Amino acid sequence: MNFSDQQLGIYLGGKAPEITTDLAGLEEHARQVLSPEALGYIVPSAGSGATARANRAAFDRYRIVPRMLRGVARERDLSCEILGTRMPAPLMVAPMGVQKLAHPEGELATVRAAAALGVPYVHSTAATHSFEEVAQAGGDAPRWYQLYWPTSEQVCLSFLARAKAAGFSALVLTLDTGLLGWRPADLDRAFLPFLNGVGLANYLTDPNFEGVDNPVLHWAQMFPNPGLSWDDLPFLRRHWDGPIVLKGIVSREDAVLAAEYGMDGVIVSNHGGRQVDGGIAALDALPGIADLVGDRLTVLFDSGVRNGADAVKALALGARAVLIGRPVLYGLALGGQAGVDHVLRCLLGELDITLALSGHSDAHDLRGLVSVASSTVGPRD
Ligand SMILES: Cc1cc2nc3c(=O)[nH]c(=O)nc-3n(C[C@H](O)[C@H](O)[C@H](O)COP(=O)(O)O)c2cc1C
Numbered sequence: 001m002n003f004s005d006q007q008l009g010i011y012l013g014g015k016a017p018e019i020t021t022d023l024a025g026l027e028e029h030a031r032q033v034l035s036p037e038a039l040g041y042i043v044p045s046a047g048s049g050a051t052a053r054a055n056r057a058a059f060d061r062y063r064i065v066p067r068m069l070r071g072v073a074r075e076r077d078l079s080c081e082i083l084g085t086r087m088p089a090p091l092m093v094a095p096m097g098v099q100k101l102a103h104p105e106g107e108l109a110t111v112r113a114a115a116a117l118g119v120p121y122v123h124s125t126a127a128t129h130s131f132e133e134v135a136q137a138g139g140d141a142p143r144w145y146q147l148y149w150p151t152s153e154q155v156c157l158s159f160l161a162r163a164k165a166a167g168f169s170a171l172v173l174t175l176d177t178g179l180l181g182w183r184p185a186d187l188d189r190a191f192l193p194f195l196n197g198v199g200l201a202n203y204l205t206d207p208n209f210e211g212v213d214n215p216v217l218h219w220a221q222m223f224p225n226p227g228l229s230w231d232d233l234p235f236l237r238r239h240w241d242g243p244i245v246l247k248g249i250v251s252r253e254d255a256v257l258a259a260e261y262g263m264d265g266v267i268v269s270n271h272g273g274r275q276v277d278g279g280i281a282a283l284d285a286l287p288g289i290a291d292l293v294g295d296r297l298t299v300l301f302d303s304g305v306r307n308g309a310d311a312v313k314a315l316a317l318g319a320r321a322v323l324i325g326r327p328v329l330y331g332l333a334l335g336g337q338a339g340v341d342h343v344l345r346c347l348l349g350e351l352d353i354t355l356a357l358s359g360h361s362d363a364h365d366l367r368g369l370v371s372v373a374s375s376t377v378g379p380r381d
C-alpha cells in the first residue's frame with residue numbers, strides 16, 4: 001500500500017470526517033450510541049478495572065525518542081509478512097465476539113472494512129456470523145481463526161475443519177478465557193449476550209448442533225474449558241495444518257513453554273483487562289518475552305492500543321505486529337463498515353507518520369526507539 005495517500009489532508013478528502021481522528025477520544029463517542037447492555041459488555045473490564053488502567057498507564061510510561069536526519073522516504077512501505085500472511089503494515093484486527101452488539105452488521109462490516117485495506121481479520125469462535133459468512137464477505141483477504149477450545153472434541157474438530165475450508169490460514173488459541181472473568185457491569189445487569197443466543201453463530205450452524213433441544217444450554221456445557229493443559233497442544237498440531245499462535249501469554253515461563261511445545265507464535269495480551277483484575281500490564285510483559293523467545297516465536301501484542309503511536313511503542317518493545325481491539329468496535333458502533341474503515345485508516349496513517357517522524361521508512365528494526373519516560377529526562381528532573 002502506498003501510504004502517501006493516508007497523509008492527513010488527502011485522507012480527509014477536503015472535508016471533515018464524521019468520526020474523530022483522535023482515536024483516544026473514540027470511546028467517549030461510542031458510549032453515546034451503544035445500548036446500556038452493549039456498552040456494559042464491550043467497554044468495561046474485569047473487577048475494579050485495574051488491569052485495563054495498568055495497560056494504559058504502561059503506554060503512558062513509555063516515550064518515543066525520535067531520531068533525525070535519517071533520510072526517510074517520501075513514500076514509505078510498512079508492509080510485512082507474519083506467519084505467511086502478507087499485510088500492509090504490522091496491524092491486525094483482534095478476535096472479538098458478539099459484534100452485533102455494536103452494530104447490526106456485526107463481523108461482516110468489520111471483515112469487509114479490513115479486507116478492503118488488506119488488514120488481516122481474526123474471526124472469533126464467539127462471533128455473531130459464521131466462518132462461512134465471514135469468509136464470503138472477506139473474499140481473498142487474509143484471515144485467521146481464533147479458537148475457544150470446546151469441551152466437545154467433535155465440535156472442536158468440526159470448527160478446525162470449517163475454518164480451514166473457509167480459508168482461515170492461521171489458528172489463534174486463546175488461553176486466558178477458560179472461564180469468563182468477573183465482570184461487574186454484566187453481573188449487575190444479569191446480562192450475557194450468549195444467553196440470548198448472541199455470539200453462537202459458529203455453534204448454531206455446526207452439524208453437531210443439529211436437532212439439539214436447547215442450543216444455549218449445549219453451548220454453556222462446552223464453552224468454559226479451564227481444564228486444558230500444555231499436553232493438549234499436540235492434539236491441535238495434529239489437527240491444524242498451519243501456524244498456531246497462543247493468545248493471552250503474559251509470563252516469560254509460559255512463553256518459553258510455548259516455544260518448547262512447538263508453537264509458532266504468542267500474542268502477549270491480557271484480553272484488554274477483561275479477565276483478571278489486578279493483572280500485569282500487557283505492555284510491561286512484552287519486552288521480557290520478546291527478548292526471551294523472539295528468536296524462536298513470532299511475538300504479537302494486544303491490550304490497550306488506542307492509536308498509531310501506541311502501536312509504534314509496542315513494535316519498538318518487541319512485537320512483530322499489533323492487534324487492535326476495542327477501537328475497532330467503537331468504529332463499528334459509530335459507523336458500521338465505514339466506521340471500521342475510518343479507525344483502521346487512522347491507525348495506519350498515524351503509525352506511518354509517527355514512524356516517519358522517528359526516522360523510519362519501514363517497520364523493521366524499531367528496537368531502541370522507545371524509552372521508559374523517567375529515563376528520557378535528566379537526573380535532576
Ligand atoms: C467485546 C469484546 C469481545 C472479545 N471477544 C474475544 C474473543 O471472542 N476471543 C478472544 O480471543 N478475545 C476477545 N476479546 C479480546 C480481544 O481480542 C483483545 O485481546 C482485547 O480487546 C485487547 O484489548 P483492547 O480492547 O484494550 O485493545 C474481546 C474483546 C472485546 C472488547
Ligand SMILES: CC(C)CC(=O)C(=O)O
Pocket residue numbers: 097126177180271274
Ligand atoms: C467470553 C468470550 C466468549 C468473549 C470474550 O472473549 C470477551 O468477551 O472478552
